[in-house]
Amino acid sequence: MAEPGPHDDLLVYQNGDFVPWRDATVHVFSPALKYGAAVFEGVRGYWSKDRECMVLFRLQDHMRRMEISQRILRFETVVSAEEMEAAVIELVRRNGFRESVHIRPTAYLGGDGEASVRGPVESVITAIRRGTHKIAETGCRAQISSWERISDRVMPGRAKAVGNYNNSRLAGIQAKVDGYDTALLLNRAGKIAEGPSMCFFMVRDGVPVTSSITSDILESITRDTVITLLRDELGLETEEREIDRSELFMAEEAFFCGTGWEVTPVIDVDGAPIGNGEVGPIVKRLQQAYLDIVTGVREDARGWLTEVEI
Ligand SMILES: Cc1ncc(COP(=O)(O)O)c(C=O)c1O
Known part of the structure; x- marks a missing residue:
């Protein structure tokens, strides 16, 4: 009998059913296990005190990206955004959350014996309790990884494909072993790409700059949110372009x-402080704006929130 785990009380969605945590399983002979043939999303949910409900951030955008990821991975059928969206909402409701959660919808090639590398397509969603990283307050120390970010000619980094994440995993492990908090990966051209599961911004001469979407990055939904908030809330236009490694020495802030x-x-980065080595004023204001939007404190003028009554 396995040791009790932290999520044992939770329900998981799997192929149309809501099942106990321990009963959600995938066969050892599935292409999901054999080839990492699966795509996923990470979605955040927050408890809104003001609204007395859970609010899910940009759920539709995440589910749309998951459809695209399935197409890029050449799945024989696609689990639709609408189907997954409804299942996410129902899972959050059935688990009765009243706190911050991290939701992970996955579409994968399941089955237990077919030789097909394109199906059968199945789906699963987990939702677990997860608050904000402590490091968001203090700031993190990053290592330029000796692992290169996967290039578009090797793996489709634009898809949130499970197999891609060995690249992230190895860079993250190396950074931790070497005493850093996380990694910052360069692409094949030697330009800054992104972190293991996050996009990169710096501020130079007061201007926010982020790696372009053709720099071998995931087309991040938070990156889009941040560009919007910097413009609308802080009055700062972001430059989307290639970033050289040596520019990090000239940046006042980074996040x-x-x-x-x-x-x-x-x-x-690599033991060299960004700016004066402290959390800067632009990132502080941005953090507050972001938190107010995702937790439903501010009015949701852009239609980014999905409310779930518990
Ligand atoms: C490789 C990678 N880059 C960037 C991000 C940020 O993407 P998003 O803002 O859509 O969560 C993620 C996911 O969180 C990721 O896995």
Whole structure:
């Protein structure tokens, strides 16, 4: 009998059913296990005190990206955005969350014996309790990884494909072993790509700059959110372009962003401080704006929130 785990009380969605955590399984002979043939999303949900309900951030955008990821991976059928969206909402409701959660919808090639590398397509969704990383307050120290970010000619980094994440995993492990908090990966051209699960921004001469979407990055939903908030809330237009490694020495501020990492300052790269090595004023204002939007404190003028009554 396995040791009790932290999520044993939770329900999981799998192929149309809501099942106990321990009963959600995939066969050892599935292409999901054999080839990492699966795509996923990370979605955040927050408890809104003001609205007395859970609010899910940019759920439709995540589910749309998951459809695209399935097409890029050449799945024989596609689990639709609408189907997954409804299942996510129902899972959050059935688990009765009243706190921050991380939701992970996955579409994968299941089955137990077919020789097909394109199906059968199945789906699963987990939702677990997860608050904000402590490091979002203090800032993180990043290492330029000796692992290169997968290039578009090797693997489709634009798809949120499970197999891609060995690249992230190895870079993250190397950074931790070497005493850093996380990694910053360069692409084949030697330009800054992104972190293991987050996009990168720096501020130079007061101007936010982020790696272009053709720099071998995931087309991040938080990156889009941040560009919008910097423009609308802080009055700053972001430059999307290639970033050289040596520019990090000239930046006043830097930060990572992603669904899981939210907005996390980078205070140091390879032991060299960014700016004065402290969390800067732009990133602080941005963090507050981001938090107010995702938790439903501010009015949702852009239609980014999905409310779930518990
Ligand atoms: C490789 C990678 N880059 C960037 C991000 C940020 O993407 P998003 O803002 O859509 O969560 C993620 C996911 O969180 C990721 O896995």
